[in-house]
Amino acid sequence: MTDIAHQAQFAAFRRLFPAAQNQVYCDVAARGPISTTVRDAVAAHLDVRMSGRVDKQAYFDLIETTRDRFAGLINAHSDEVSFTKNVSDGINAVANALPWQAGDNVVICQSLEHPANIFVWQSLAQTRGIVVREVAPVDNAISADAVLNAIDDKTRVVTVSSVSFSPGLRVPMARLGRACRERGIFFLVDGAQSIGIARMDVAADMIDGLAVSTQKGLLGLYGMGFLFVRRTLAEAMRPAYLSRMGVDLGTAHEASSGTESSFRFAAGARRFDVGNFNYVGAVAVNQAMKELQAFDAAALESYVCGLARQLASKLEAVGAPLIAKSNDTRMAHIVAIGHGIGATHDSVDDSSLLALHDAFEAGGICHTIRRGVLRLSLHAYNDPTDIDRIADITARWVKKTAPTIRAAG
Structure with missing residues (x-):
């Protein structure tokens, strides 16, 4: 299948998910949305x-x-x-x-x-x-x-x-x-x-x-x-x-x-x-x-994990703290924003991260807090427009909180 055909297949898949249309859904690590066909x-x-x-x-x-x-x-x-x-x-x-x-x-x-x-x-x-x-x-x-x-x-x-x-x-x-x-x-x-x-x-x-x-x-x-x-x-x-x-x-x-x-x-x-x-x-x-299973398994993994790396790269570029950089071979489909893993399941100790969490929620970015980090998790219904939207909100947050981020890092 050509790259153009793959792009069309992923675009068609995205249209099956209302949750991917009315927000940026980056929370499959908690639960995935269901498609209209399901x-x-x-x-x-x-x-x-x-x-x-x-x-x-x-x-x-x-x-x-x-x-x-x-x-x-x-x-x-x-x-x-x-x-x-x-x-x-x-x-x-x-x-x-x-x-x-x-x-x-x-x-x-x-x-x-x-x-x-x-x-x-x-x-x-x-x-x-x-x-x-x-x-x-x-x-x-x-x-x-x-x-x-x-x-x-x-x-x-x-x-x-x-x-x-x-x-x-x-x-x-x-x-x-x-x-x-x-x-x-x-x-x-x-x-x-x-x-x-x-x-x-x-x-x-x-x-x-x-x-x-x-x-x-x-x-x-x-x-x-x-x-x-x-x-x-x-x-x-x-x-x-x-x-x-x-x-x-x-x-x-x-x-x-x-x-x-x-x-x-x-x-x-x-x-x-x-x-x-x-x-x-x-x-x-x-x-x-x-x-x-209509997708080639390798193509699906490459697409989703590739989006995660694009997201990590853009967040790095604006100065956001990440647990794993975009070139980390351990990366999968999850991008974690924060300075380190915490002990509490669903909260962060860093007030600046809480501000980014609030900005994400206000901007329609569905995500979760897990163990002191903001967790963004992707699937095949995500696309590059989602990445750009997350990066834009994060860039504005970094601009407001840059001194705090440097001190924590």
Whole structure:
């Protein structure tokens, strides 16, 4: 596809999102907007439900189509994918199905992880006697060297976010995955901030488990997620929760029951499916993934991350403080304005940054405060006009607060 054709494809995609028309929407790291086509698909589904003419088999077919789509998105087999409520649900499913022994440890950089990937390990430390080995961040990022140096012969899990929720920097997945595979350590990834934007290849990156939600980069709804578990590992795991959907009963009706002595787990990660599915959520994310998969994956990532670099470059040019410069190889689709990561989730200590936050809100720039920085996160519905608008507001803020910025820096 030519550059002109790519530009036309991204422009057409942008037109599907009302949220990208009436404001500068740079908050996909919190939640993505939904397209008009996703809205229409959900409405059509609800209309059928409202009519009372429900075909349950069609619902199950939808689930399998959606499972297949997600598997294709991450280069996995469908049997390696299960449905969850969110990232927390997926991580808990894996963590509680592993054969822990007292004294085993998990390696994690808690100060840069979202709470979705923190509390489960603290709970297991109390209930199963595992050790949480904390890795300190290096230059506001999760350091592969630090993670690898923390591994010992009692390490059972290494868990990281593919892109940190704040300040939004990449983690060298393939390097960590390879090291974990060589040592027989389960490599568990929170992919919430990269899925749907940055390419994810669980085979190439040697990922053993991947948990994502659908309301961010996948542009779906809250209350649904996916869990990938490498099949050979999933087959050896016993889920903490089990329902009909996680049991192999062949072609028997979903309400059929077996005996405790005879039931078999469903193949691979399907054993983690619990109860009826979130069919509305599946309708939404199936349509959204269909739209995302119309793009060449490399072109989509290049476009979105390229916009982030353009934004960082323009903000640098006007003198704004950035956590990562435009030439930082760790950059993904998130630009963080500030002097450093703070301890509080949704506030800033710097009053000048609060003034820029207020200016963004007044100027129609949808963004969030996370860990002491202003977080601007982009997707394929953004375009260069959004970048110019953000840069213009920031330049006016810098002009007003330049002495304060220099003092803080």
